[in-house]
Amino acid sequence: MNIEKVRTGFAEHFNGAAGAVYTSPGRINLIGEHTDYNGGFVFPGAIDKGMVAEIKLNGTDKVRAVALDLNETAEFGLNENDLPAQGWAKYIFGVCREIIKRGGKISGFDTAFSGDVPLGAGMSSSAALESVYAFALNDLFSLGIDKFELAKTGQATEHNYVGVMCGIMDQFASIFGKEGSLMLLDCRSLEHKYFPFSPAGYKLVLLDSAVKHELADSAYNKRRQSCERVAATIRQTHPEVAFLRDATMEMLNEVKGEVSEEDYMRAEYVIEEVQRVMDVCAALEKGDYETVGDRMYKTHHGMSKLYEVSCEELDFLNGIAKKCGVTGSRVMGGGFGGCIINLVKEELYDNFVKEAFRAYKDRFGHEPKLYDVVISDGARRLY
Numbered sequence: 001m002n003i004e005k006v007r008t009g010f011a012e013h014f015n016g017a018a019g020a021v022y023t024s025p026g027r028i029n030l031i032g033e034h035t036d037y038n039g040g041f042v043f044p045g046a047i048d049k050g051m052v053a054e055i056k057l058n059g060t061d062k063v064r065a066v067a068l069d070l071n072e073t074a075e076f077g078l079n080e081n082d083l084p085a086q087g088w089a090k091y092i093f094g095v096c097r098e099i100i101k102r103g104g105k106i107s108g109f110d111t112a113f114s115g116d117v118p119l120g121a122g123m124s125s126s127a128a129l130e131s132v133y134a135f136a137l138n139d140l141f142s143l144g145i146d147k148f149e150l151a152k153t154g155q156a157t158e159h160n161y162v163g164v165m166c167g168i169m170d171q172f173a174s175i176f177g178k179e180g181s182l183m184l185l186d187c188r189s190l191e192h193k194y195f196p197f198s199p200a201g202y203k204l205v206l207l208d209s210a211v212k213h214e215l216a217d218s219a220y221n222k223r224r225q226s227c228e229r230v231a232a233t234i235r236q237t238h239p240e241v242a243f244l245r246d247a248t249m250e251m252l253n254e255v256k257g258e259v260s261e262e263d264y265m266r267a268e269y270v271i272e273e274v275q276r277v278m279d280v281c282a283a284l285e286k287g288d289y290e291t292v293g294d295r296m297y298k299t300h301h302g303m304s305k306l307y308e309v310s311c312e313e314l315d316f317l318n319g320i321a322k323k324c325g326v327t328g329s330r331v332m333g334g335g336f337g338g339c340i341i342n343l344v345k346e347e348l349y350d351n352f353v354k355e356a357f358r359a360y361k362d363r364f365g366h367e368p369k370l371y372d373v374v375i376s377d378g379a380r381r382l383y
């Protein structure tokens with residue numbers, strides 16, 4: 001974490017002042033992708049990489065913000081028409097606005113932030129940014145907003161100020177994370193359960209394809225629209241189906257002639273993925289990592305062939321994992337580039353990483369990036 005960088009940077013930009021320092025992490029997700037906005041289950045964990053932000057009230061009605069990693073500054077007011085131009089500043093502005101909409105009384109502040117969540121890797125750097133500010137403002141202004149509402153503040157920021165119609169998984173993980181535990185979250189009821197996760201003899205390894213495809217945001221929103229269309233069609237004969245999470249393959253097949261082929265494929269993926277999360281939970285309780293891994297491969301296949309959010313580079317890495325005997329491997333996060341997450345036996349780790357680097361470079365001309373992650377705590381104050 002870039003704590004020193006933030007403390008020094010804040011002092012440099014704001015006349016040697018010191019404020020309160022907060023952090024909020026990125027996340028991994030073992031399984032349950034594109035299920036959150038379908039009311040389904042997800043299985044994320046917060047990681048030891050995140051955003052660090054220092055904040056101090058400045059007695060004005062303006063926010064003065066510094067993005068230390070970009071060496072950029074922004075200044076904006078807190079009214080709806082004060083939307084700043086810089087992409088990163090929109091997140092901070094959005095969080096402020098969403099807090100105000102929830103009745104939170106806030107005023108101007110100075111802030112500097114820096115992060116070590118790789119951008120575009122599917123590890124939710126944007127949720128980490130939203131969550132660190134939602135958590136910090138709630139704490140600094142003693143607003144008493146509960147943790148779920150803080151997560152929703154970040155999600156609403158994406159919807160209303162960034163234009164990504166995301167689900168709740170990333171912000172939930174960033175706020176609720178717990179060291180050493182993954183979290184099973186029911187995205188409809190928001191019930192959740194912590195699962196201690198330290199699979200003896202295995203490692204979780206992330207390989208970043210280091211590609212980020214254009215138009216990922218609009219493609220994401222299109223996937224969500226497909227799911228909502230199918231759920232609405234099924235609902236005509238099964239009123240209990242509020243989300244695709246409530247649908248079965250039988251129900252989907254009843255409306256096969258009424259939905260487009262593409263929408264059918266998207267829904268098939270989601271219905272199967274919701275079940276796979278359940279399978280993984282049951283398997284984890286028995287320490288059955290072979291089943292966990294099998295479902296991860298199936299998720300990858302579904303994300304690639306039915307949901308169509310993978311890409312050549314990720315499919316290639318997934319193929320290498322299979323060839324090297326890796327237990328489970330799949331594209332992680334929204335897709336369209338970013339990482340694959342691998343569950344690999346310790347004794348196979350070195351060979352897998354070596355082989356993946358060699359083969360990927362041969363094929364694409366550059367190496368993937370490797371991240372070892374530690375499952376860590378969620379948003380908190382550091383100083």
Ligand code: GLA
Pocket residue numbers: 032033034035036037124166167168169170333334335
């Ligand atoms: C992104 C979104 C999440 C979730 C994942 C896919 O990370 O922000 O809400 O939908 O994609 O599982």
